Amino acid sequence: MPAGQEAGRGFLPELVEKLRLRKSSLLRKGWEFERVYSRGKRLHGDGFTLICEPNFSGHSRLGISVHRKIRGAVKRNRIKRIIRESFRLYREQYPQSMDIVFAVRPGFSLAHPRDIISVVALLVRRIANTHEG
Helix, strand or coil: CCHHHHHHHCCCHHHHHHHCCCHHHECCCHHHHHHHHHHCEEEEECCEEEEEEECCCCCCEEEEEECCCCCCHHHHHHHHHHHHHHHHHCHHHCCCCEEEEEEECCCCCCCCHHHHHHHHHHHHHHHHHHHHC
């Protein structure tokens, strides 16, 4: 048995499955982005906007859009990796049963998934409080 297979067997498979980010949890088609952009509710943060549209899949899906004014593909891809990681680890902090587009604008300065999720959670609480009253 190869050593790589042996190492994975002792780990908690349900935890691994819970933390996994499947392709079905991501918006990938242009028409999916367009639907969220045209019908979604916008939550504005510092250097980014969350655009949320309810879906009927029972789980949230994430799409990421990084403005080209953020120079350098390496920098844009790093931002996307950090946002995906925040969604993977802290999915319960994002709006539930929604298609979410995380639109990044110039001036975005969050460099760690914990930083992103604290700002996202604040936006989600703020919008929830306005709907309760």
